[in-house]
Amino acid sequence: MQDFIEINFGPQHPSTHGVLRLKAKLDGEIVKEIEPVIGYLHRNAEKLCEMTFYADNLVYFDRMDYVASMLMESGYLEAAEKILNIVPPERVLWIRVIMNELSRIASHLVWAGAFGLDLGMLTPFFYCFAERDKVLEVFTEICGSRQETNYMSIGGVYQDITPGIVDHIEAFLESFPKRLEEIYKIFVGNDVFISRNKGIGVMSREVAIDYGVTGPMLRASGVNYDVRKAEPYLVYDKLNFEVPVSYKGDNLARFLVRFEEMRQSVHILKQAIRKIPDGPFFNPKAKKSMMIRLRGDGEYYARTESSKGEFGVYIVADGGVKPYRVHVRSPTFKNLSVVQELAKDQMIADMVAILGSVDLVFGEVDR
Amino acid sequence: MSLYSTLLGFFSFLGYPLSNAAAYLFESIFLLLAASLSLVFMIYLFRKYMARVQLRIGPNRVGKFGLLQLIADVFKLVQKESLFPKNRDDLPYRIAPVMVIIGLMLAFAVIPYGSFFYFGSLTVSDTGVSVILLFAILSIMPIGEVLAGISSRNKYALLGALRAVAKDISFEIPMMISVLAIIMMASARTSAPLSIDSIVVTEVLPYGILQPIGISVFLVAMIARASYSPFDMGESDSELITGFSTEYSGMRFGMFYAGLFGSILLGSFVVSLFYLGGFNGPFSGDLGAVWLGIKALILVIISFTVWLSMPRIRIDKFVNFGWKYLLPLAMINLVISGALTLMTGW
Amino acid sequence: MTADDSGQPNRGKDGRTIFNVDRDKLLEFMKGMKEKGYDHLSLITGVDRKDFIEVVYHLHAVERNEYVVVKTTTNNGVVPSVTSLWSSAKWEEREQYDLMGIKFEGHENLKRIFLPESWVGHPLRKDYDLGNVQYINMDSDGEDYATFDEGDGW
Incomplete structure (x- = not known):
């Protein structure tokens, strides 16, 4: 007969990244069993999407992964444009790639900062956010908003990127890699950080695939799977980049994979900024006055690689001006489900670190 | 010579037992004041130093350079309901x-x-x-x-x-x-x-x-x-x-x-x-x-x-x-x- | 669109292979797919077609990078659970039960995942009454119960 301390982590707890609640059973310091309880931020965006025009639905996607809203927008548009039979011009695809990669950098920086906080490192959080702010300044310049950008629209983007903005992005690309390496050294140069992460929360390749884990977490477990390579969308097939893979599967591997992804994003951005062609920045078929009259048909499932993993949008249309059914495959929803497997028989401190390494954004988990 | 004997000399007009008591009392008060003040100063220093390390400014609203921020914080804490x-x-x-x-x-x-x-x-x-x-x-x-x-x-x-x-x-x-x-x-x-x-x-x-x-x-x-x-x-x-x-x-x-x-x-x-x-x-x-x-x-x-x-x-x-x-x-x-x-x- | 009972593939607008499988043969078919190397169950979703519910499974073979879609239909909202094959189905099926009201037979822990336990109705159903505003309250024992407000709704 063994008694456990039952403890309730969250939904108001400093390390649950928003509104996650964990029902944990503790044996002293050891976590015997946890059960995540989610839904505190549930808005049922899927139902809301059924009630709104195709063009307006974009705002609900902005608010899903609110630290990387550009990735959400382009994920939705991948599906919506196919449903509406609207082909965006070539220039738009390049602009979207640039915005996606900037957003990915911004998202990973938030993750790195918050992961440091989970481990008790106060300072790198601010370094990460100072860099992220430079990305957000680009977003502000391009659409007037920092977080929920609502920049892309059906058949194009809201506003063309001017030479000034290109210069701004180039200045960022100039300064960012150096700062990134500094931040990287703050983390990896610290022995305590390494000892807190090496060999903690090891996820085997089989468990990862079984639980449907995608994104950096899957790649840290030794699976070379990136939707940008597996099923190229936008113009990712014309860009030269590598998919970082680690075979360790622990927290440190996830950390390293994410940092390498940021470096690859810089690499992609440098190419994309150079290659971006001239042309219109929206398809005239989808000009603003026509937007609510667009009718879709058929059903389409689009996969994109968001900063958290494989982000899928499944739209079923019935020929009306509103979608018949929208389903979102949220990567963090699945990445979170594996935590109860990873955190078993770990210490409380490690459970927090594992939870931090998942990269949770509750707008997306709960939708 | 120590703080105690200085105070004892200062209070000598009270006569022996009283001057002794007064010297101890004031010595303790000095100690408490000095310790509290240095604590307040330390917290201020920490917040400023932390802000500088973290590319921030730190307290700068209450008083010059935010020097009175900690006093304000103490008052806030005292006022707060426990x-x-x-x-x-x-x-x-x-x-x-x-x-x-x-x-x-x-x-x-x-x-x-x-x-x-x-x-x-x-x-x-x-x-x-x-x-x-x-x-x-x-x-x-x-x-x-x-x-x-x-x-x-x-x-x-x-x-x-x-x-x-x-x-x-x-x-x-x-x-x-x-x-x-x-x-x-x-x-x-x-x-x-x-x-x-x-x-x-x-x-x-x-x-x-x-x-x-x-x-x-x-x-x-x-x-x-x-x-x-x-x-x-x-x-x-x-x-x-x-x-x-x-x-x-x-x-x-x-x-x-x-x-x-x-x-x-x-x-x-x-x-x-x-x-x-x-x-x-x-x-x-x-x-x-x-x-x-x-x-x-x-x-x-x-x-x-x-x-x-x-x-x-x-x-x-x-x-x-x-x-x-x-x-x-x-x-x-x-x-x-x-x-x-x-x-x-x- | 009705289900082909033959399991013959056809192609959707997104160019993915779609298998329409009968509900009774679903578990057997899925077992076969798992043995063929489709080790990643990417998504389970339901579409309320008013007179029946279509359940969609997206399977992915990570090694070979092959992607297929399996569809089945149900009239009474009951389909067999695939949790025995893929662990990722645990939460996906709970989500579909919660929002769409599909009951997955054989799921060991089929309860609501997003909404409170006492929520009435399944919001993604087309016949869900949005005019009926619900509030979830908690009684003194910590059990929650729903009250209704005939407000303007949506």
Whole structure:
């Protein structure tokens, strides 16, 4: 007969990244069993999407992964444009790639900062956010908003990127890699950080695939799977980049994979900024006055690689001006489900670190 | 000449018993004021320093350069309602923060501060056994923390208290053994090796130079004693919310907060007294207190830098570290200093 | 669109292979797919077609990078659970039960995942009454119950 301390982590707890609640059973310091309880931020965006025009639905996607809203927008548009039979011009695809990669950098920086906080490192959080702010300044310049950008629209983007903005992005690309390496050294140069992460929360390749884990977490477990390579969308097939893979599967591997992804994003951005062609920045078929009259048909499932993993949008249309059914495959929803497997028989401190390494954004988990 | 005798002379018009009482009273008031003010200054310094490290500005609204921010914060904390948990164990719950503060203030009374111009020695109470007294007082604070953790009847607080106990016993012994080495070396030259004052006065070289292992062990122990990052497992905010002080609010929380900064200041004083020569320095007859202050300030800044740059160590790793590394190191230090004393007579 | 009972593939607008499988043969078919190397169950979703519910499974073979879609239909909202084959189905099926009201037979822990336990109705159903505003309250024992407000709704 063994008694456990039952403890309730969250939904108001400093390390649950928003509104996650964990029902944990503790044996002293050891976590015997946890059960995540989610839904505190549930808005049922899927139902809301059924009630709104195709063009307006974009705002609900902005608010899903609110630290990387550009990735959400382009994920939705991948599906919506196919449903509406609207082909965006070539220039738009390049602009979207640039915005996606900037957003990915911004998202990973938030993750790195918050992961440091989970481990008790106060300072790198601010370094990460100072860099992220430079990305957000680009977003502000391009659409007037920092977080929920609502920049892309059906058949194009809201506003063309001017030479000034290109210069701004180039200045960022100039300064960012150096700062990134500094931040990287703050983390990896610290022995305590390494000892807190090496060999903690090891996820085997089989468990990862079984639980449907995608994104950096899957790649840290030794699976070379990136939707940008597996099923190229936008113009990712014309860009030269590598998919970082680690075979360790622990927290440190996830950390390293994410940092390498940021470096690859810089690499992609440098190419994309150079290659971006001239042309219109929206398809005239989808000009603003026509937007609510667009009718879709058929059903389409689009996969994109968001900063958290494989982000899928499944739209079923019935020929009306509103979608018949929208389903979102949220990567963090699945990445979170594996935590109860990873955190078993770990210490409380490690459970927090594992939870931090998942990269949770509750707008997306709960939708 | 000391602060006490200066005050005694000042109050001599009251007649003997009264002047004695008045001198003690005012000495205590001075001590409390000085300790509280230096705590406030330390918290201000920490916030400014942290802000600079983190590319921020820090407090800058209340008063010039935000100097009055901490006073405003103290008033805010005093005004705040204290929330009491329903199932608390009432008496221990109430006295726990007070014990932390009392332990802190008592420890400030034992430290010799050196002399300062007209006032002479600023030491409040100079007993012959101040080393023992100091470490006895220092172990009052953890009792307050443990009481707080157990009496709030909160699982987070309980876990925090358990961690605090596990941490305390694993650094306490190495700390005492490294102090033992100092007492051993000092006893070769002074007849009162248990008085911090005479240890510092009679030293030939600062003990930090003679015992490099000792100062490292003692510094780590002092960081763990103050329990800030990397050894803040007891109140680790991302795991246990704030550990044993989870259920405290208002000024009761403020006392724990003051206890944390007070321990840093105290630790810096103690390390600089034992290992860095304390109030020794040029013109130490007049400027002794200033030398001690400068040394302590440097140590405080070093502590803040450690605090801001380290992640938290896991509790089991720290306990391992305490028993498997700190304790043997302290023992080795003891042997080396014993040999050094025998050979050189220092 | 009705289900082919033959399990013959056809192609959707997104160019992915779609298998329409009968509900009774679903578990057997899925077992076969798992043995063929489709080790990643990417998504389970339901589409309320008013007179029947279509359940969609997206399977992915990570090694070969092959992607197929399996569809089945149900009239009474009951389909067999695939949790025995893929662990990722645990939460996906709970989500579909919660929002769409599909009951997965054989799921060991089929309860609501987003909404409170006492929520009435399944919001993604087309016949869900949005005019009926629900509030979830908690009684003194910590059990929650729903109250209704005949407000303007949506």
